[in-house]
Amino acid sequence: MPITSNAFHFRIIAASLLLLLLQGCTQESPSDTSRPNIVLVVSDQQHYQAFGxxxxxxxxxxxxxxxxxxxLFTQAFVTSPQCSPSRSSLYTGYYPHKTRVIGNTGSIDAAGQRITRLDDSFRTIGEYLKPAGYVTAYIGxxxxxKPGKHAQGYDTRVFSTVKGGDSIPDRQKTRHALAFIDAMSSNPSKRPFALFLNYTAPHTIYEYGLKTPPEPIAALETNVHLxxxxxxxxxxxxxxxxxxxxxxxxxxxxxxKGEDIWKTYRGVYRKKVQDFDRELGKILDSLKTHDLMKNTLVIVTSxxxxxDTYHRLVFKGPFGYEQVIRVPLVVHVPKQFGGKTTYRENTFTVNVDLLPTILDFAGLPAGVGDGHSLKPLLIGNSNKKTRTEVVGEYYNKQKWVHPLRILRTDKYKYIDHLIGMDELYDxxxxxxxxxxxxxxxxxxxIRKKLAERLNNWIVKQSDPFSTLSATDLKGRPLSPSVP
Known part of the structure; x- marks a missing residue:
């Protein structure tokens, strides 16, 4: 489907979807009234505190x-503090060392080969839902x-995929999403729909400093504390x-740089978060206008x-701090599907849990990937599963390979750097x-105990961490003895 911002194009999207719906579903599936619509909205580079x-x-x-x-999940983590690896986990349910997307696309993997794409041997969420009768859309x-086979899992496909990750402005993604929701609101076959909407903000923080040298902006420093x-x-x-x-x-x-530059960074980041929230608001308003919130599972995460200036650091890199591995996670379950009105949940979650959760609500087998369904927890079922720890992975940044593993428990965080000083925090x-x-x-x-726990996870997961090698910034191999 060609990508334009022309209003006529959005009418074409709606007409095409209605034709698809009128054709009906050719495969038997669970009762449509028993399955919610699904809307997953993903921001980019939003840490857990970037949330009013x-x-x-x-x-x-x-x-x-x-x-x-x-x-509201207050302890939600990702498998990797990096776009491509984390997204591979989010949409397949597997850790990056299994999806083999261990770094951003375009970078070099552990075998010296360029990471080009998510392999066709994996199924993404739409590839489960579409055959089960859902009308599916991937936008953003x-x-x-290149989506390749994965694109076949989505009836509406507006993939924004270029070197660097994204090519479509967020406002245009919203317009595509609103056209899809409009079409679904007059769904004559009553088939459930699943919308996966992926924004760029607040990743757009990179505009500050990388496009032009950072300068202080007084208006953005207002009420900013480091x-x-x-x-x-x-x-x-x-x-x-x-x-x-x-x-x-x-x-x-x-x-x-002086504090004025750092404060401006925080001010710019705050604005970029607000940009995302504004687009999210349009989507939620549309769902309410069309009276779809009562039967739609809505998930928002990053x-x-x-x-965000914590530890005198910006953007993301070979770090395991909370600011890069912990994200917002809000899940709205309609009352008719057992949802709670307002609840704060402190249980550990990892983004590999979202695919099995969605499958579970869709009435499909949920035993997929490295995570587990959050449905029992969301509806108050006594069979809910909980974690005592979460693990994160990091491999490289462009040519610079600096593998690390992160073990997070309630009380401690242990970070094993393949080369150099490790970290332990109470x-x-x-x-x-x-x-x-x-x-x-x-x-x-406690360091030895945590190292043992992490190693047990590595062995159980067949994670090749110990076989990896590190490099300098230019990609030249480093000896394990390098501090």
Whole structure:
């Protein structure tokens, strides 16, 4: 389907969908009244605190309102703090070391081969739902290479996929989505629909600093306070990769700059989050206008976070801080499907849980991938599963390969860097992850225990972490003895 912003084109989308619906479903499926519509909205690079309901520094009225009538997960994590790996997990249900999308598309994998696309051997969510009778749409950022076979899982396909990940403005994505919702609202066959809508904001923070040298913007510095870790960070107690990122990689435009530049960064990021929330509001308003909220499962989340000046860092890189691996997650389950009105859930979740959750609500087998369905938890079923830990992965940044694994428990975070200093944080006494306890003799026992737990996960998952190699910024191999 060609991509334009012409209003006529959106009428064509609606007419084509109505024709499809009138043709009916050729495959037997569960009763349509027993299955909700599904809307999954994904922002890009929105950390868990970039949410007004969590931190009033941010203005997200649309997301706040949805959370007020939904389940808000406060401990939601992603498999990787990077676009392509995380998205491969979100849409297949598997960790990046299994999808083999271990870095952003275009980068080099562990075998020295370019990561071009998500392999056709994997099924994405639409490839489960469409054969089961759902009318499916994928709109917006894909960032998994050429869709190929995966495109067949979506009746409406507006994939935004170019080098760098995205080519369609967010407002245009909204117009495509609204056209789809309009068509579904007059659905003559009463077939359920599933819309997967992927925005770019607040990833658009990269416009500040990368397009032009960062300059202070007084209006955006208003009421901006830098986090405690900005002032307290001690790089001598942190992995050298952190300083290398700021001095010689993407952070170099901000390294050594005055507080006005850093405050402007936070101000710009706040605005980009607001841009996403504004588009989200249009989608939610449309669902309400068409009286679809009563039978639509709505999920809003993000693919990863942003450092947002925490630890004197910007954007994302070889880090395991909360700001890059923890994201918003709001799930609205209509009352007729057992949903709660307002609830805050502190159970650990990982984005591999979303595919089995959606399949479960769609009446399909949910035992897919590395996650588990959140449906029992969302509807108060006693058979709900919970985690005692979550694990995250990171491989590379363009040519720079710096593998690490992250183990997060209720109390501790342990980060195993393949090369260089590891990290250990007591999150109860140090929630901002300022004090690295990896060399503290008082924490030797817990460090060994966490390392063992992480290794057990690696072995169980057949994760090739220990066989990987690291490089310098230019992609030249480094010896394991390099600090």
């Amino acid at each position: 309901a969590i931190d009033s520094f941010f203005s997200t009225p649309s997301l706040d309102e949805l959370a007020s009538e939904s389940t 950022k894909w960032h998994l290479g 986090p405690k870790s900005f002032y307290a960070e001690d790089n001598s107690q942190k992995p050298k990769s952190q300083t290398l990122y700021m001095k010689s990689d993407t952070g170099k435009l901000f390294y050594g 693919d990863h976070g942003d450092m 999150l109860e006494s140090d929630p901002q992850e300022i004090h690295n306890l990896i060399g503290d003799s008082n924490h030797t026992r």
